[in-house]
Amino acid sequence: MEPGQSQVDLHTVVDVEISALSVSDSPRISGENQEHIELLAVADAPLPPIIVHRGTLRVIDGAHRLRAAERRGWSTIPVRFFDGDDADAFVLAVESNTGHGLPLTKAERKRAAERIIASHPIWSNRMIASIAGVAPATVAKVRRRMPGDASAEGGRVGQDGRFRPLDGAQGRRLAAELIAADPDLSLRQIAQRTGISPETARDVRNRISRGEEPLLAARGKRGGQPERGPGRPPGPRPAFGGSATRTRMPVADRRRVLDRLKGDPALRYSDTGRTLLRLLGIHTVSPEEWEKITDGLPQGHRRTVAQLARAYADNWSELAHRAAERETAAPVGVREVQALGGNRTVPNGNRTVPGGMW
Known part of the structure; x- marks a missing residue:
């Protein structure tokens, strides 16, 4: 939960006179459940501490326990x-x-969600849903019915405590401007300054490197097909191993280069190098084999595989970007060792990983 500076003192438990406490402003519409109070009263077990608002001595959590304590004859x-x-x-x-x-x-949880939206409009639907015990879609529906859409201007705070803009396109535009001004900024720095996620920052940078617009292509009105962005060439999709915008290394050449890399001790005798060689070896399959893999995908898994493939492609693009940066910065003879070997760590989204791989 993210209640600002508010907190419960978990380290101190004190006995308070029952007569000094009050019960009001409960999220329960139907009031107290007498059967539940009776079960607590006759149970042969101590009652856990209740939570009380220090300033008003109003019971926040534990009204049924309070009534059970009264039934037991307790004064505190x-x-x-x-x-x-x-x-x-x-x-x-x-x-x-x-x-x-x-x-x-269910009615009490929906009513509670409505009140939390009104008091904390900057909180995301998912965050409020986790507190109220309803679905995020329910929170969104309740929010839309409220006056003024109960929307925080600019963005909302998620469960991770981070502020994100409601207009994702604006965040992407800001990220593109930052990348243009300072290409050496890390994904984390871009994310922190724009309110987008590191993965979105990576996507923006990859799109710019491919000569594409940083914004996602809008959905077309007919047939749900995405409209082509300015950086996407018209016509049929290029075959595996080919590209309409750049010349790719033929599969045979990839295998020869990989064989040379396997003979380099700097790669063979380091954990990071062996991981890289193993990953590079996956991509020496021929275009025909890729076509067979694509044609053999079950219909129900194609969308999932496409999402994973794009995520992996982004990681490879990130590696290419960083390797190219280090190639220009490092002296000849130590470039590969700096880029791939040793125990150096580089930022990668929300974590750091050894030797530049992820």
Whole structure:
């Protein structure tokens, strides 16, 4: 959960007079469940501490336990204190009642989502859904029905705490401008400055390197076919191993180059080098073999395979980009060792990986 500076003091439990506590502003529409209170009251087990708003002594989580303690004849009850405003207190109440105890009804969860949207419009649909215990699509539907669409201007904060723009195209445009101004910026730096993900930053950079527009192609109105971007050539798709925009290395030449690389001790005797050689060896299959693989894809898995292939292609493009950068920066004789060997790490999206591979 992301309730600003609000927090529960998990390290301190104090006994508080029951008569000093109040129960109000609960996410439960139907009120307290008497049967559940009776079950807690007669259970031969201690009652876990309840959560109370320190400033008002209002019960946030544990109303049923409070009533059960009264049935048991207790004058005090163990309490953990919550520090924060009323809006964040309600968020905690919803999340607590979603995660344990007597679950909220579907109507109560939808009502809670509506209130959280109103108090925290900058939170993403997925984040609010995880708190209220509903589907993200339900949150989106509730948000659309609310006045002014209850949308935060500019973007929203996701479950990872990162702010992302609602207009993805704007983030891509900003990334393209940053790359043009400073091509050496890492994917993480681009992502942090524009609000897009590192993977999106990688896609923008790869598109620019291929001479394409950084924005995704819009969907056509007829047949759902994507419109061609300015950088995509018209006509039939090039065969495997060929390209309409650049000359690719023939398969036979790839195999000869790979054989030479396999004879280099700098690659053969390092973990990173062996990983690279193994990956490079995968791509020595002929165009005919690639065609057979494509034709043999089951219909139900083609979209998934296409997504994976694009992701892997982006990784190879990233490797090509970094290798080319180091080729121009390093003296002859040490370039391959710097690019591929040793224990150096380079940034790759959300993580660092040994020797420039991922």
